[in-house]
Amino acid sequence: MNFAKTDNLLLAGGEIIDIKSGKHEKVDIVIQNGKIDKIGAIEKKGFNGQIIDASGCIITPGLMDMHVHLREPGREDKETIDSGCAAATAGGFTAVACMPNTTPVCDTQEVVRFIKKKAEKLLVDVFPVAAITKGRQGKEITEMAELIREGAVAFSDDGSPVADTAVMRNAMDYVKMFDVPIIDHCEDPFLAQGGHMNEGVMSTKLGMQGIPNAAESLQIERDIQLSRLTGARVHIAHLSVREGVELIRRAKDEGLPITAEVAPHHLMFSDQDLVNYDTHLKMNPPLRTPEDIAALEKGIKEGVIDVFASDHAPHTIEEKDVEFDAAPFGILGLETMLAIILKQIVNRNIISLHQALEKLTIAPRRILNLPLPEVKEGYEANLTLINLNEMWTYDVSNSRSKSRNAPYNGMTFQGKAVGVFNRGLFESNFSQ
């Protein structure tokens, strides 16, 4: 990607939105050497540098997606760190955390170092999540201290659960020493085995083996109990079931260090959308029922759910253009997450804009112990510009991802990221 340097730049006429209060303030921002140099009313005339017209846009701390699959190393035909980050910037993200189910698995310092190195010159901060167990086999825990030292920000066997309760307990006991979270793919592998969609009336009608809600909620409950036992921080990934919302609510009420994320597709679609066996609606956890969506919305409203995360999971056209059972789980998400959250959550008044932005900016970084960007003088210019009124249509053939597996193709959305600033670089007015 060609990013311009953020040096001697005037961001004129935008509105800073304060994540805490939701207060809008129309200001100009001068950026020098990647840093926010001055905020206030700046005279354009006589400004000796590039001027970006931000009028009509809101300016927030850079968005972060803490659950993406960048596929590199190993499956560069699906995505690379470079292409995934390009999709991230198009979606308005200045940071991602990438899951370790690569080939080789991100379970050694070398792989963490490789990812950091590959991302070194990009605008997007790439934070590797390392595996909980070696090879994601669910048996022996990884060299967590060393992995953290190299830059791993969390541990997850995402894509697979840690089925053995004793192994998970040890992982939590061990990771507790470093105050780094476990990102928990919750799935009882015995209950879920052979399933391709949610279990319920729709799986009965479509003649498919289902994955019951209990497969997910059982392991959420198990790991809440293990968190109580060990004190470890547990972040529930891609929460999709109503029972899970209740379990997490109770754990939080009890004061346990549990957090949770929800993916936009689990808010947008239900299992009823599977009538045409569209493999672009096949993901794990599967699309659940409208009742689950309602519970997730309630969980968002009541603060049970901390974060929106896309679970961006690229797969090749060939892999998805097959009979339903044969297709892999997962869909693209980076380029559409912001728009879907605006459509499904903000515009429907589930929570306010600044509350939604909090779950897209500060909340994921807080969970991962990362520095929190702020739109303040002296801070790094780590910003996202959003035009809330822009109408746009997602054309997956123009996606910056190397893959095309998105169910959103042709959908029109309102609200779009139109600029990102980070690490001394910026990009604005994306074509996609």
Added chain:
Amino acid sequence: MALSNRHLLGLDGVPAEDISKILDTAESLKTILSRPIPKVPTLRGITVVNLFFENSTRTRISFELAEKRLSADTVNFTSSGSSVKKGETLKDTVRNIEAMKIDMVVIRHASAGTPYFLTKCINSVIINAGDGRHEHPTQALLDMMTLREKWGTLKGKKVAIIGDIRHSRVAGSNMRGLVTMGAEVLVCGPRTLIPPGIEEMGVHVTYNLDEALAWADALNVLRIQLERQEKGLFPSIREYHAEYGITRERLKRFDKEIVIMHPGPINRGVEIDSDVADSDASIILEQVTNGVAVRMAVLVLLSGIDAAHES
């Protein structure tokens, strides 16, 4: 003449008029089967490919005979391995076959929804010969044809489907077709073999066989596969037979004739005893004969050829 859909992917959403038309056509085509030379030229020049990605004897032979009785050119493709293992995708396989200029595809596949997927890959007419545990529409049509022959109508009749409902595409299509035709359907089997939410398909549910027998005018007894027991879905064949096996003694408790059907192949002594399967109340062999007639009807009606002046 034509049906409202150019494919037969299942009986879900197929209107009663279409089902009646298929059954009427099948009844008239059935007369061909007992002629000295049971063959008509109706589908001469039409090429039908039978794509069987799962083992099948009865259904494949039945389709092939139906095609031959109608003078269609037929080609058989049988592969039990998945397309992925063969290194060629299903889409490529069917597009290559279609490039050889064919008209209709009969497909059986272990994955639910595969016939629908084929409609997105090729232009040929697609006939579902069984997709996973989803639907097996020609089986349900032949079951309905056989019951209609017996009773003259399906309306208000009570059909109980007994056994492994969860894994049964025969049940999947029979429930839909029978409900559309105004019959009442009850499914009966151990709770582990009844899929969730099935009541929403408009059927009654019981786990008690005697309740089903007391209620039913006809039984459609499904084959029990041994692997279900191995997966722990019921404790033993012995207990299954004791609880759900259709035996003469069990039927004797009810003072009425209950019509007996089975889609085959039968596990004698497991889901049904021989003296019931071979009794006067059994219409199992008529089902098989009607299978050819029903498949002929479906082929003719979907071929686009006006068969009014034939047969």
